[in-house]
Amino acid sequence: MKITCAQAVLEALKQEGVEVVFGYPGGAVLPIYDALRESTIRHVLVRHEQGAAHAANGYARTTGKVGVCIATSGPGATNLVTGIATAYMDSIPMVIITGQVPVEMIGRDVFQEVDITGATEPFTKHNYLAKKKEDIPRILKEAFHIARTGRQGPVLIDIPRDVQEALIDFEYPKDVNLRGYNPTYKGNYKQLKNAARAIVHSKRPVICVGGGVISGNATDEVLELARRIKAPVATTLMGIGAYPSKDPLFAGMIGQYGAYSANKAIEEADLLIVLGARMGDRATGKTDEFAKGADIIHIDIDPAEIGKNVSTNIPIVGDVKITLRELLKFEIDREDWDKWLDMVEKFKDDESVIKSHDAEGIDPISIIKGLSSFCSDDTILVTDVGQHQLWAGKYFEINRPRTFISSGGLGTMGYGLPAAIGAKIANPDREVLLITGDGGFQMSMAELATIKQEGLDIKIIIFNNSTLGMVRELQQHQYDERYYGVEMVGNPDFSKIASAYSIKSVKVEREADVYPAIQKILNYKGTVIGEFLVDPKANVIPVSRRCSGETHIRSIG
């Protein structure tokens, strides 16, 4: 029996195990929407296509499955662009389906035509313009395979409307045949042996974990490695959750906004084991000063990341889980001869924060600590981008993988709310908590309607400092307090916004009310917007005797 390519797309999604798609319709995807109407796949109608991409991202990150979103041609497709780039930078597995104008009209600048494969080439793992109907099953098969294997990432499929309507004999391929795509999963044995030798000979080893440990499901292996070699574990922003923060070996997040203990441990290390991290500029600061005294073992599935930013002594290309399992077979156990762990423990105490001004509102860190104390390890914490993100990353205790969801590589404001929606839809029985700024929240607050429409229960905590806090902090340090363009004059009354969507809200103005308010918010069944008036002068970079960011202070936001 022949079916349309639109139906074939949905059949393929079903066979790939897709249960939910996030989307927004338009003329060029009507055949797919018509097929969706009859499909068992759930469609979540967002309020802006960027929201669909971020929701698919939150869905993917909390489950490990491929997130799927759909948009129409032209403006629908371009509205996805920020969401696709966000997923690409953080290596999130996604398949993005866009409608395109009919094949014979392509290239003539017809209504709502845009070259979306051309536009997204730099930030998709791969993309397709599916001009031939008989290619549809193969392309879908390949797209899912590429998105979820190797270094994961977004794959876009652009399908002209007439192709969607065309009839084909549908048969979903069992295998893919991509001769140019063969990720290396098993680490080289000789290199692993070298790594094992370096480990036993090291005196001050440090492990640094990135997002690859989470997407590679290798957290158990990292825990075993750390315990057996007695090494403190630092994380990148994307690596938060890859190692339990309550574990005594946990040293915190590295980088300009990271923990003193993590940065100091790496500075003092004689061996650095980098696992599934690309060692981006935010994590390393100046690369020639990064881990100066250490030999570096770098395990990553993407060979292009090894040696790209920091030079490596023992490069190992491979899947982090498979490769670590092999490494753990060697005699790598060592004793903590030099009291290295005591030293790192002391670094942790050195980070005393001294407030340098009279606070004009609630201390933001106290809110994070409060939230953290009332939430379980199972809670999924989603953040937007800004100061609140870094406070959350630093002070919220994250003990499990896939429970800290934040835009790392692109730092996309507006990510939080739609990502939380995706996370909640994927995990209806778990607590989903969003921490966002007044700036970032307003970038995607239209998605409150999606929450309402889907009947979701998300706890939304707005850190309202009436300021683009992160940028204000940069202007304070780098531009001598010449503030400009950072005051959010004209902010709405967030409780009125909430009530416009029939969403409950709580406004907290005094520090004394923080804990009771948090309890009230978390105990409420249903979405709540909790607005906390936080100190607009509070900074992420701590003013302390030995400030964690001292070597990195002049960096961009």
Place this chain on the structure above:
Amino acid sequence: MKHILGVLVENNPGVLSKVSGLFSRRGFNIESLAVGVTEDPSISRMTIVVNGDGYIVEQVTKQLNKLIEVIKVEIISDDSVVRELALIKVSANASNRNEIIQIASVFRSNIVDISKNALTIEITGDDQKISALVDMLKDFGIKEMVRTGIVAMDRGNRIIKANN
């Protein structure tokens, strides 16, 4: 430093733009890029000349390999067979035509078109040879020139081949 890469790619529309886009957005300098189909019609081969140090060449190779439609990337050794074709249209008249033809023949290049006031010369060779001819012809007045960019192949048994 110049490096020559031999790159096998799927013979699909859009591959060239993916490869050239990668070079420009990562800030790699392409000296030349030549592309054509191979003995297997589903595979095209690009010869890319890049300028850069060892780090750049390693990055170029790794980033090219990340493109799904790139099947194989190899660095071609310095002593390989390297050729480029150029067409040069040079001003000529009755008085100097013979002199130009003589120069062309010294370079073992061909006259492929002739008219009252111009000659078109076809030359194949490496960069040095073509540049030397261009130098010699400059004084006569070069009206137009087009070069293919180099193609290169290792000598002997070394070949670049898809794995399956």
